[in-house]
Amino acid sequence: MDEGQVEQVRRFNRTVAERVGVLHDHYLGGARPYGQARLLWQIGDGGTHDVRGVRDRLGLDSGYVSRLLRALERDGLVAVEPHPRDRRVRTVRLTEAGRQERALLDDRSDALAASLLAPLNARQRERLTSAMAEVGRLLTASTVSLAVLDPDHPDAAHCLRSYAAELGELFDGGFDPANSLLPDPGELRAPHGLFLVARLHGEPVGCAGLKLPSGAPAEIKRLWVCPRARGLGLARRLLAELEERAARHGCDLVRLDTNRALEAATRLYRDSGYTEVPAFNDEPYAHHWFEKRLTPTAR
Amino acid sequence: MDEGQVEQVRRFNRTVAERVGVLHDHYLGGARPYGQARLLWQIGDGGTHDVRGVRDRLGLDSGYVSRLLRALERDGLVAVEPHPRDRRVRTVRLTEAGRQERALLDDRSDALAASLLAPLNARQRERLTSAMAEVGRLLTASTVSLAVLDPDHPDAAHCLRSYAAELGELFDGGFDPANSLLPDPGELRAPHGLFLVARLHGEPVGCAGLKLPSGAPAEIKRLWVCPRARGLGLARRLLAELEERAARHGCDLVRLDTNRALEAATRLYRDSGYTEVPAFNDEPYAHHWFEKRLTPTAR
DNA sequence: TCCATCCTCTGACCTTAGTCAGAGGATCTC
DNA sequence: GAGATCCTCTGACTAAGGTCAGAGGATGGA
Numbered sequence: 320m321d322e323g324q325v326e327q328v329r330r331f332n333r334t335v336a337e338r339v340g341v342l343h344d345h346y347l348g349g350a351r352p353y354g355q356a357r358l359l360w361q362i363g364d365g366g367t368h369d370v371r372g373v374r375d376r377l378g379l380d381s382g383y384v385s386r387l388l389r390a391l392e393r394d395g396l397v398a399v400e401p402h403p404r405d406r407r408v409r410t411v412r413l414t415e416a417g418r419q420e421r422a423l424l425d426d427r428s429d430a431l432a433a434s435l436l437a438p439l440n441a442r443q444r445e446r447l448t449s450a451m452a453e454v455g456r457l458l459t460a461s462t463v464s465l466a467v468l469d470p471d472h473p474d475a476a477h478c479l480r481s482y483a484a485e486l487g488e489l490f491d492g493g494f495d496p497a498n499s500l501l502p503d504p505g506e507l508r509a510p511h512g513l514f515l516v517a518r519l520h521g522e523p524v525g526c527a528g529l530k531l532p533s534g535a536p537a538e539i540k541r542l543w544v545c546p547r548a549r550g551l552g553l554a555r556r557l558l559a560e561l562e563e564r565a566a567r568h569g570c571d572l573v574r575l576d577t578n579r580a581l582e583a584a585t586r587l588y589r590d591s592g593y594t595e596v597p598a599f600n601d602e603p604y605a606h607h608w609f610e611k612r613l614t615p616t617a618r
Numbered sequence: 619m620d621e622g623q624v625e626q627v628r629r630f631n632r633t634v635a636e637r638v639g640v641l642h643d644h645y646l647g648g649a650r651p652y653g654q655a656r657l658l659w660q661i662g663d664g665g666t667h668d669v670r671g672v673r674d675r676l677g678l679d680s681g682y683v684s685r686l687l688r689a690l691e692r693d694g695l696v697a698v699e700p701h702p703r704d705r706r707v708r709t710v711r712l713t714e715a716g717r718q719e720r721a722l723l724d725d726r727s728d729a730l731a732a733s734l735l736a737p738l739n740a741r742q743r744e745r746l747t748s749a750m751a752e753v754g755r756l757l758t759a760s761t762v763s764l765a766v767l768d769p770d771h772p773d774a775a776h777c778l779r780s781y782a783a784e785l786g787e788l789f790d791g792g793f794d795p796a797n798s799l800l801p802d803p804g805e806l807r808a809p810h811g812l813f814l815v816a817r818l819h820g821e822p823v824g825c826a827g828l829k830l831p832s833g834a835p836a837e838i839k840r841l842w843v844c845p846r847a848r849g850l851g852l853a854r855r856l857l858a859e860l861e862e863r864a865a866r867h868g869c870d871l872v873r874l875d876t877n878r879a880l881e882a883a884t885r886l887y888r889d890s891g892y893t894e895v896p897a898f899n900d901e902p903y904a905h906h907w908f909e910k911r912l913t914p915t916a917r
Numbered sequence: 918t919c920c921a922t923c924c925t926c927t928g929a930c931c932t933t934a935g936t937c938a939g940a941g942g943a944t945c946t947c
Numbered sequence: 948g949a950g951a952t953c954c955t956c957t958g959a960c961t962a963a964g965g966t967c968a969g970a971g972g973a974t975g976g977a
Contacts, residue, residue, distance in 0.1 A: 324747045328731035331750035334757055335634055352963060371924075383965055385926050407924045407973045432627035438760045440858070443851055447756040448623045451630035453749035458633055461737045461746075552742055559739070651933060670954075682935060684956050706943045706954045923974075929967090936961080944953075 331454075351420070358387050359413075359421055362397060367412040369402065376520075396420050460551035463519045465560055470504040470514045470528070478516060478526035479504055482543040489580045490604065500602045501540055506530065515560060517544070517553055524548035527557040529565060536572040536610065537565035542584065554587055566613045573613060576605035630753075650719070657686050658712075658720055661696060666711040668701065675819075695719050759850035762818045764859055769803040769813045769827070777815060777825035778803055781842040788879045789903065799901045800839055805829065814859060816843070816852055823847035826856040828864060835871040835909065836864040841883065853886055865912045872912060875904035 351359070361373050374384045388411060391397045396417035402408035413421060436444050468475045479496075486494035501507075507514040507528040517525035525544040531537050539561055544553045565573050575593070577584050585607060589595075593609035600608075650658070660672050673683045687710060690696045695716035701707035712720060735743050767774045778795075785793035800806075806813040806827035816824035824843040830836050838860055843852045864872050874892070876883050884906060888894075892908035899907075 321743070324735060324743055325728055325731045327747040327751055328734055329727050331754050332727070332731065334754040354964060379964095380966060381925065382927075382967080389926090401973095405924090405974070409925065428628050428631070429624055432624045432631065435627055435757065435760050436623060438762065438855070439756065440851065440854070443756055443759065444620070444623055446752060447760075448626040450749045450752035450756065452626055453745060454753055455630050455633040457738065457742055457746040457749065458734065460742065461734050463737065552739065555739070556737070653934060678934095679936060680955065681937080681957075686934095688956090700943095704944070704954090708955065919977090921974100921976085923972105925970105925972085927968105927970080931964105931966080933964085934962090937959090938957105940955100940957080942953105942955090944951100946951080947949090 354383075355387055355391055356424055358384070359391065359396060359417065360424060362411055362413055362417075364413060364418060364421065367400075367410045370399070370409045370411050373411065391417070456551065459519065460553065460556075463517050463524065463548070463551065463553060463556075465515055465517050465557070467513050468516045470507050472516070474516050474518065474523040475504075475514055475526060478523050478543060478545075479541060481545065482526070482541055485543070485546075486578070486604075490578060491580070494604060499604055500600060501528075501530070504528065504541065507540065513564065514541075515557060517548075517557060519548060525553050525557060527561055529561045531565065531568055531570070536574045537561075537568070537570040539573060539575040542575075554584070555591065558587070558591055562611070562613060571613050572610055574599060574608070574610045576600065576602050576608045578604050579606040653682075654686055654690060655723060657683065658690060658695065658716065659723060661710055661712055661716075663712060663717060663720065666699075666709045669698070669708045669710050672710065690716070755850065758818070759852065759855075762816050762823065762847070762850065762852060762855075764814055764816050764856070766812050767815045769806050771815070773815050773817065773822040774803075774813055774825060777822050777842060777844075778840060780844060781825065781840055784842070784845075785877070785903075789877060790879070793903060798903055799899060800827075800829070803827065803840065806839065812863065813840075814856060816847075816856060818847060824852050824856060826860055828860045830864065830867055830869065835873045836860075836867070836869040838872060838874040841874075853883070854890065857886070857890055861910070861912060870912050871909055873898060873907070873909045875899065875901050875907045877903050878905040 357377060358373070361377055362368060370384065370388070374381060377384075379387075388397060388399055392399060394416075395414060397411050398414055399409050399411050402410050436447070439447060470476070470479065483494060483496050504514065506512055507530065511532070512528060512530040514528045515526060516523050523545075525548060527542040528540040529537055530540060539558070542554060542557060544557075562573055574596075575588065576598075577588065579585070588609045591611070593611045596608050596610050598605070598608050599610075656676060657672070660676055661667060669683065669687070673680060676683075678686075687696060687698055691698060693715075694713060696710050697713055698708050698710045701709050735746070738746060769775070769778065782793060782795050803813065805811055806829065810831070811827060811829040813827045814825060815822050822844075824847060826841040827839040828836055829839060838857070841853060841856060843856075861872055873895075874887065875897075876887065878884070887908045890910070892910045895907050895909050897904070897907050898909075
């Protein structure tokens with residue numbers, strides 16, 4: 320990592336923490352303490368939520384949230400009720416007054432944004448917002464974490480289901496995992512392979528599997544990125560991670576197959592140094608087969 | 619102001635407050651409470667500082683700072699001593715242990731920056747840091763405030779001195795305000811004119827004067843931007859502000875003169891719609907004369 | 918039916934980050 | 948030399964954010 324880049328990021332953190340961070344907290348809070356405002360925001364407008372879910376998303380102590388909720392309730396902003404089917408769980412929703420209060424936070428947030436733009440001319444605003452979009456996108460990308468999970472883990476299963484559902488829509492004649500090679504994703508667990516899941520704020524947003532047959536080339540399967548997490552370079556990152564793990568495992572060749580409907584994927588493979596080769600398996604859904612030679616890594 | 623832009627800024631604030639802001643505070647703080655860490659940072663390494671100056675820069679209450687200093691002193695990180703010449707004032711400097719602690723904050727800050735860059739590939743890092751630089755520059759630009767000051771105000775006088783000093787270096791044969799037209803900047807006060815000072819974090823970083831002779835075109839004088847505040851579009855902003863004020867005052871023509879050594883300024887005037895005209899005064903330091911027709915504003 | 922578990926709430930407690938009103942010493946101005 | 952002014956410090960106080968250890972009701976499984 321380049322030292323100048325680290326210094327640049329630090330400078331950015333200082334500027335932004337000062338200009339945005341401070342304002343963000345002490346503007347947005349306004350009359351309401353920041354904790355309450357945060358909670359109000361998180362409860363949002365869309366109907367009823369489990370208290371537990373909200374709490375987990377904010378990462379707060381249960382006692383603390385309980386107290387915050389009581390304060391909001393006292394001001395008539397939220398209604399807390401037991402869950403209809405499990406009366407241990409409590410649910411919370413905004414009242415009309417709560418929705419108004421939240422809209423007020425919205426306005427404050429707009430005012431803050433506007434106060435940043437106001438002193439700038441049109442061209443500067445244009446440049447600022449597009450640079451902000453870029454920073455936001457890349458910071459989001461850097462927030463995504465990769466983890467090796469068992470293919471039966473709920474997050475992994477969610478990705479595999481989404482993968483199959485999406486292919487079902489894209490392929491002529493649909494997609495049925497049972498007809499494809501690797502009908503059982505259980506093969507993608509140690510020692511015969513591994514399964515990687517990408518998560519953003521705890522939500523699974525992508526996956527990729529690697530088969531590591533002994534004495535044969537490694538094979539990449541089930542590479543998928545959730546539609547709303549596209550444009551973050553995530554597929555490329557998953558691919559690079561699998562290649563590195565394959566290389567560390569001693570593989571010097573990695574292969575994969577893909578369907579002609581998956582144009583972006585095919586482009587990614589070509590860009591990443593894969594070359595098209597004759598069919599090396601009889602996957603019924605595949606139209607293209609690729610391979611890439613790996614440079615062995617230390618260890 | 620474009621609604622999409624406001625929304626973009628808000629989205630940015632959310633992402634950044636989450637990813638940078640939170641980490642910033644709770645990483646950087648570490649063992650030391652954030653207030654102490656901030657103070658430690660501000661005292662910095664460069665020798666001895668007046669407590670008052672440090673306090674003003676952080677915008678904190680004197681009692682609060684006193685307490686923070688005592689805590690730092692207890693931990694042996696700073697030494698507080700009376701000012702040698704005015705024993706009401708106290709000065710503060712880091713001890714060796716304080717310098718080490720501050721270096722530790724530095725490392726934490728680096729670690730935070732590195733943790734943002736780590737998950738990205740080389741191209742993404744490149745793009746992130748340059749977008750951050752752009753955002754930082756433009757947010758800094760939007761932090762600059764303009765104020766009408768009396769030319770005798772210390773901040774205004776500082777700008778005028780710097781202006782003269784810089785011209786003195788740039789012009790063949792130096793620059794002596796007494797030889798120029800408008801030897802007395804006092805003419806740049808109401809009702810005969812006005813003087814605008816740009817400030818960044820309270821420090822004066824630029825200025826521009828406007829003469830408003832009754833029945834004659836307005837005239838722009840003493841436009842200057844401090845070297846370390848260049849590249850923020852500040853000269854352009856000062857110019858636009860003066861033009862707007864002139865137009866509101868009823869002027870439909872604004873004029874100015876400039877020296878050939880000031881190439882960037884000359885370029886700015888041309889870009890901003892000024893056209894070169896024959897000399898309209900006998901300013902000894904001028905080589906170019908410009909004018910611009912204003913479109914009258916409402917009111 | 919009973920016990921373990923889950924979820925929420927309450928009370929007690931702690932640290933930070935401030936604010937405010939003087940007290941008290943040092944300096945400046947007349 | 949006497950105020951007025953300046954600067955720092957102290958004590959008293961407040962609010963927010965948060966943690967921890969149970970209490971107590973609801974549910975699920977043996």
